[in-house]
Every structure is written in C-alpha cells, then in structure tokens.
Amino acid sequence: MSDEVIKTDAVIVGAGPVGLFAVFELGLVDIKAHVIDILDRPGGQCAELYPEKPIYDVPGLTVVTGQELTDRLMEQIKPFGAEFHFSQRVESLERLDGGFRLTTDLGKTFECKVVVVAAGGGSFTPKRPPLPGIEQYEDKSVFYSVRKLENFRGRDVLVVGGGDSALDWTLNLQPVAKSLTLLHRRQEFRAAPASVQKMFDLVERGDVTFKLGQVTELHGEGGKLSSVTVKGPDGTTFEQKTEVMLCFFGLTMKLGPVANWGINLNENLIPVDTAKFETSEKGIFAIGDINTYPGKLKLILSGFHEAALMAQQAYHYIYPDKKLIFQYTTSSSSLQKKLGVK
C-alpha cells in the first residue's frame, strides 16, 4: 500500500477554491504544499455542485462560473508547483515531534510541519437512502461504491439509481453478476446517452432487467439481504429478490475523519482565531467554509483572506529563525520571481 512517505512543508486538505488559493499564499512565502481531495479533480463544491452556475461576488470578476474560477485558480497557482492527490480522503492525523503525519484511505502518507484544513462543508460522500435498518446491511449487502468487481461475481445484484454511476456499474457488473437488475424511478436517465443505449441493448438481449420504482423496505437477516420492497410509479408495491444492492444517489458533504483529529469543534465547524486562522492545535489551520469565528461569512472571498493571514503564521513554523517582510506582488521583484513573471 503505502510507498515512501511524502515529506513537505504543508499539506492542504481540500482542493476547493480556498484550498487552491492557499497554495498561492503559502507559495509567496516559500512554503511548499501538497493538496489532498476526495474528488477526482480540483474545485470542491465549485466543481461538484455548480460548475456551470454563476458566481457574482468574486472581487474583480463580474461573473464567473464555478468551473471557470477553478480553472483560473489552477492557472494562478501553477508557478508554485503544488502536487495534487485526488480521489482520496485523509483518514488519520498523528502528531510528530515538530509536525504531523497524515495518512489517506489509499494508504498515502505525508509528513509536514503545517496542516491547512480547507475542507469546506466536509468531504463528499455517497448519499445513503434513509431506509429503516439499512445500517446492518451496509458493507455486507448494501454498497455505495464498487471496490472490487470480484466481490459481486455470481451474485444477484440490484443497482438503484439513474445517473452515470448507476449506468456504468450496471454495464460493468453485468458480465460478472449472476443476475443484474437496474431499478430507477423513471424511464429517463441523466447519464451519457451511449451508456443508456448499451443498457437498453442488454435489456433487449435479456442480460439485464430494468424495473421502474423506488425501494421502500429492506428484508433480510444478520446483514444478509434477501429482498427489497419496491414502490412502482403507480403506487403499487412488489418484492424484488436480491443478495446485493448498490445505491447511486449522488454525493453529500460529511465532516468525516476531521472530527477525530483532536481539534476542537463547534457544531461540525472548526473554531479559529481571526489573526492566524489557527485551530485549537498549534500548526493546524482551518480556512474557508469549514471554520467559524465571530462574524464568519461562508464566502469564497472570506476564505481567500483567511488563506493570506494563515500563510503569515505558517511561515513562522516553517522558518522559525527568519523574519517575514511583508511585500506586494506589484512591486516586489522577489515575489515576481517566484511567480515567474520576472
């Protein structure tokens, strides 16, 4: 699993707009950063929730979409060569002498002097249907993702949902499953038309069963699913036998493992001071939507400000013997050199 340990000055948890701008502000004061995000691309909520939606309150930009803002930030931070680690979540944070060790769920390990939590509303995790008793089946018969195709070999599989994930896994699991049933509440799919066509071709050939409806109850024992009750579009119900149910209802934000890092929390937010944006733990900062302080506004522009102040304090941890002289990018030749414009 874990190859060698990645040693760096700072690790930024979250690649949303504020995490990205933190790369910039840290970079200006010579702090190298690695960025980790659960999503498979930068942008956080801007990329996941509203890539095409307009944002009107980023100073200097009359209107910008979530995706465009992300792209512009990625361009802006390019000179600092931050390394990105996507599709993984930081699971644990341990204290070391003079720093921290972070480990992701993919087994990547980082050692750093400063941690910047820019995790927004938390990490994006699959939505769990609020069905009574679903907990006892999770990870045994009910899944929200496919880790290993082999786990589904020779089993009766029910895929629930109508988006790309539901369609992709229907197509990928069909050859290995004993039987595959796709359940969706309507005939239309919000997915790549080619995948939808492929699925209907498999239905035509009798290799996949497509049913209309929504799951209302789970039946089974000791975590082993035997059937589910489905409510059809006409309101009538039927029983669907299955060993495995895979649910794809999109993503929601959950605080996740941050709660176990020994940082003081206040209703799922991280209290910070407003001079350094440092948490209750020295060397761990929290910026953007995830922090709280008197007067806090969850605005991207507030997060940018917080990143700038955070970097000033982070500098003292990375370079304890040096004095930081405040400079402007407009006039400082040393900052311009870092930005690659001089």
Add this chain to the structure above:
Amino acid sequence: MARITFIQNDGTERVVEAEPGMTVMEAAVKNSIPGIAAECGGACACATCHVYVDDAWREATGQPEQMEEDMLDFAFDVRPSSRLSCQIKVSDALDGLVVRIPDKQF
C-alpha cells in the same frame, strides 16, 4: 407578500411570509423551517430541499423543468407532487401555498 404553509411529517404547521421573487426554499431557510437542508444553496444541485406540493397547488406551481426532474433522481421517496423548493419562485399567485416536508431527506 405570499403566505406559505409548511407542514412537517408529524403534522406541525408553520405559516411564513415570503416576498415575490424569492424561492420557497429561501423562505424556508430564512424562517428556519426544519427539514429543508438546501445543501447547495439553491443551485438545483443537491436535492436536499425536496417538498411535496399540496394537490390544490400543483397546477399553480407548475411542472419541474428538465434539470429539476433529473435532480429529483437524487431525492428520497419521490412522488408525482415532488418538487425541489429552490426551483419554485414565490409570486402573488402562490399566496396560500401549502407544501409538505418529507419524513426523510437524504
């Protein structure tokens, strides 16, 4: 001003006043109506502001547009009266609107 009644699953009702132009979701959030999470803040991107429109008001509120119908795939216990409250614009014509909040949201 339009008055909107929110009915919780347990039957408790709250009547709030909403200005024309705002959305039903905004009216709910502004008045701290429980059960309307509105995680994405009204971008029609999360389906956590799901409501059931009272039958008497379904014609007045209209049908969901394509994007909203797609997003309803990510809501729980979707019914013919299901709407995302961030996509219902308040107008004087909706004075008296009644919506029910689902027992469970994702």
